[in-house]
Amino acid sequence: MWRAAALAASIGVLAFYFGSDIAALGADYGTGAGEVRSLRLEDGTAVMLDTKSAIRVSYSANARTVELVRGRAFFAVVHDAARPFSVRALGGEARDIGTEFSVSRVADGSAEVLVTQGEVHVSYEGRAVNVLEGFGARWGADTPRLEARHFELPPAIAWRFGRVFVDHQRLGAVVSELSRYRRRPIILMSGEAGSRVVSGIVQVSNIDEGIAALAQTQGLKAISLPFATFLISSN
Numbered sequence: 001m002w003r004a005a006a007l008a009a010s011i012g013v014l015a016f017y018f019g020s021d022i023a024a025l026g027a028d029y030g031t032g033a034g035e036v037r038s039l040r041l042e043d044g045t046a047v048m049l050d051t052k053s054a055i056r057v058s059y060s061a062n063a064r065t066v067e068l069v070r071g072r073a074f075f076a077v078v079h080d081a082a083r084p085f086s087v088r089a090l091g092g093e094a095r096d097i098g099t100e101f102s103v104s105r106v107a108d109g110s111a112e113v114l115v116t117q118g119e120v121h122v123s124y125e126g127r128a129v130n131v132l133e134g135f136g137a138r139w140g141a142d143t144p145r146l147e148a149r150h151f152e153l154p155p156a157i158a159w160r161f162g163r164v165f166v167d168h169q170r171l172g173a174v175v176s177e178l179s180r181y182r183r184r185p186i187i188l189m190s191g192e193a194g195s196r197v198v199s200g201i202v203q204v205s206n207i208d209e210g211i212a213a214l215a216q217t218q219g220l221k222a223i224s225l226p227f228a229t230f231l232i233s234s235n
Contacts, residue, residue, distance in 0.1 A: 052070065182229070
């Protein structure tokens with residue numbers, strides 16, 4: 001019974017994975033599953049790309065623009081008032097005011113900026129807010145307002161150090177995040193389990209062990225097939 005449901009679920013998930021790869025083809029820089037890449041742009045700005053991430057870069061005499069095609073990226077910007085640096089994602093823009101920050105395209109269809117140093121000016125659909133160090137902002141999807149909010153630093157930067165930091169998050173969201181680090185997606189077959197709140201730290205280098213441990217603590221069983229890993233109830 002679960003095999004038929006798993007096949008149906010995997011078709012949609014694999015279509016999503018394939019579509020994401022197609023979208024990344026026009027990017028200048030990108031990463032694959034489980035890969036994290038550091039690079040420098042022509043102006044010296046440092047960039048770190050998370051797994052399954054991609055950016056498109058457009059520099060001119062008076063502006064420096066990066067489009068986040070997918071995933072998540074961290075920027076340590078070399079400030080140049082004559083050539084503002086901005087990152088665009090999902091119709092919004094984060095403009096540097098001398099800073100270090102990350103921009104993410106979130107699974108729910110929104111985008112998010114987190115500022116770890118300095119200040120960023122965020123604009124989206126005629127609204128704007130200045131975001132200071134230790135704060136972030138989200139736009140798109142069902143985000144009703146564009147406003148700065150405080151965030152906890154360890155979970156926000158854990159990916160830059162090879163870890164996934166889970167702090168009172170729904171299991172379904174955690175599985176989606178862990179799945180980004182594998183070539184074969186992880187598919188949670190229990191809607192009830194997906195709403196459970198979990199916490200922990202998973203090492204990206206041991207992602208399969210983390211998945212197995214997570215499944216065991218939640219009464220789930222991990223079944224690996226050539227095209228995906230399924231988490232099903234062990235009862």
